[in-house]
Amino acid sequence: MNDGPGVPAAPARGGLAVELADVRFTYPGRTRPALDGVSLRIKDGSTVALVGPSGAGKTTVASLLLRFWDPQSGVIRLFGHDLREYQLDELRKRIALVRAGHLSLQRHATRANVMLARPTRTTPRWGSPSSARRCTIS
Ligand SMILES: Nc1ncnc2c1ncn2[C@@H]1O[C@H](COP(=O)(O)OP(=O)(O)O)[C@@H](O)[C@H]1O
Ligand SMILES: [Mg+2]
Secondary structure, eight states: OOOOOOOOSSOOOSSEEEEEEEEEEOOTTOSSOSEEEEEEEEETTOOOOOOOOTTSSHHHHHHHHTTSSOOSEEEEEETTEEGGGSOHHHHHHHOOOOOTTSOOOSGGGHHHHHHHHOTTOSSOSSOSHHHHHHTOOO
């Protein structure tokens, strides 16, 4: 996976945080696409849950956001910048993926869960266990 040149330190806030535009992705060795023409627009500051049956492609969307894979066609943007413009470590500082089964939802564990992704953070950005629950997407 190639590093991008980098984006300005503080990409413009307030608009679209995440955008998938006609994304198609097929896993290596598969013939059927896991995602086929997926478009999605998530505004900065909003909380969104992707809901669907097993195999629908939810985890694949999360994996593409972290650039574990790149789509074969279509574009994914974060704050207006193609993911491929970001340096990988910058991108992965901005996006956290907590896999189902690894997330402990007890009240006192919220901080620990946030700290997993942001060890330098002393106060969780999400104020309550219920908001952490809503952030689970895989
Ligand atoms: N690592 C992988 N290699 C090949 N196919 C995969 C892999 N991960 C997922 N898939 C396939 O991609 C499709 C979407 O899976 P996934 O994103 O895991 O769905 P969900 O998270 O919604 O259950 C499914 O058909 C699944 O079998
Ligand atoms: Mg999944």
